[in-house]
Amino acid sequence: MVNYLLRKGGSGILLVIGLIVVTFFLLRFSPGNPASAAYDPNGKADAVAKMQDDLGLNEPLASQFIAWITGILHGNWGTSYADHRPVGEILKQTLPNTLFLTIPALLIQLFFGILLGLWQITQKDSFVDRSLNTLNLILYAIPTFWIALVLVMVFSQKLGFLPSSQMLSFSYPEMSIWQRLVDGLSHLVLPVVSMSLVSVAVTSRYVRYCIAEVLNQEYILAARARGLSEKRIFYKHAFRNAMVPLITLIGQHFPALVGSSIVIELIFSWPGMGRLIVFSAFARDYPVIIACTFVMATFVVIGNLLADAISAMVDPRIRLQSS
């Protein structure tokens, strides 16, 4: 088991390293450069040339790469081209904000997705089950940004219940602790709901399908023939077996959640890493883009590793394959 995880973790580290190296070269080969992005196209050409020179972008690619990789190995991710601060400092500011958004979304996805899926299977083939299935499919097909925009239009602009942008109000510093809490939460509602609506639908659909599949297995029939109650069969025998594909799904869905955080942060002007990625891409801010790629890739690898570890804990057959 430990071996299995070490091997998976090792390949994950290699993957992340490979990914940022590829990103480094992709950025260098892609059209545009930080200097021309920073200046007006009609502006002075010598200012652009000077900035290029200052950033070391006129040097041969190989020496740029060596300089960059030496920096990384020393823990130096470079300085942002756009706002001239160390990359580490920028990430330290934006990453917690993104986690503040994605972790609640993930928890809601798991909690309501599983709950709804379980409830749906108890109503299997009924009218409610069928309508929920259809609703799930519709939600599955709707892009996240559209949901976000509709939610903003209805709850923020028409009804005025909830704020539509930023993490906190401008008057936040003058508020009491209680007001601060309410303010923070009310800013969180719309982005989190728009992020998790689709993923709850995906999860519940999957839970329902997995458990229905497991309930058809012969060991469930055998458990019934032994006199086990439906409740016990459902929660002990079926749920545990259905958890394995479910965990794999969540492990795979986690990157999608990170991806949708980019769109959501843009729409809600959320000062997180997703928005940072978009702005740095516009500014051709190479060090920041690479660092963000690194962080996201690390999350994806950790998510998958966790999923593998939990699956192996739940299903002994996976452990067998690994040894």
Next chain:
Amino acid sequence: MSSSLLEVENLSVSYLEPQPVCVVDRVTFCIDYGETMALVGESGSGKTTLAKAMLRLFDHSGKALVSGNIRLEDSDLAGLSEAELNKIRGKKIGIIFQEPLLALNPVFRVGAQIAETIRLHTKLHRKAARERALNLLTQVGLNPARRIYRFFPHQLSGGMRQRVMIAIAFACRPQLIIADEPTSALDAPLRSDLMSFLVGHCQRRRAALLLITHDLGLALQFSQKIMIMYRGKIVEQGSTASITMRPQHPYTQRLLALNAKSILDSIDDSYRFLNLAEHCSANLVSQSAW
């Protein structure tokens, strides 16, 4: 009240989907205490459906229509509630399935699955149930029991898994064991071993055995009474001797002809042998006509 352990009367099962089709048609039979009864039929003849219907395992799917009476000792299974049924399933009737790898839950240790059944039907505590499960493992010949207890189903061989199934079936000392093709998933050399073991175990525990099989040779070798099922109907039933000596239904005659060798193996009485050889040749003739 008669002395039979189990009486099944006019049991019919129809599957409703995709089209209504009658799979088990007005089956009537009874099994006495400690008796070994074989239900023989080709695949698709409704044997397994009959076994499931006896335990009323179709109630959940809503895809089958079951009618008829099933009486076990004093209780009428057809009239019991789900909770009452659960006190009989596994406790008074143990069942062994064809494919033990499918019938054991892959994510739980085999010992825990035995102990779970014990705790469900007795008031034993965790530790006592564990002791009894270890005991059962030893009795079914799985040694060292402590080691086997901690194995997952996929870590055992086919024969060992089936022995685990037997341990589960016997966990609460049932009076009736239903064995649905218990040896079909096993390699040929293991079959006879496991069958002798199963029958011997039933006899020691004084449990009746309903052996469901497509293999007439197996039935002849191990059971006292035989029912022949063909297309959902019991076409013939009687003692093993009477079935072999005086088969009435053409299907039975054909089956006997096909199994002539194993019948000869199982019966050593010279008089019977002569008589039987005569019968078999007659059956072979009638089979070609049939």
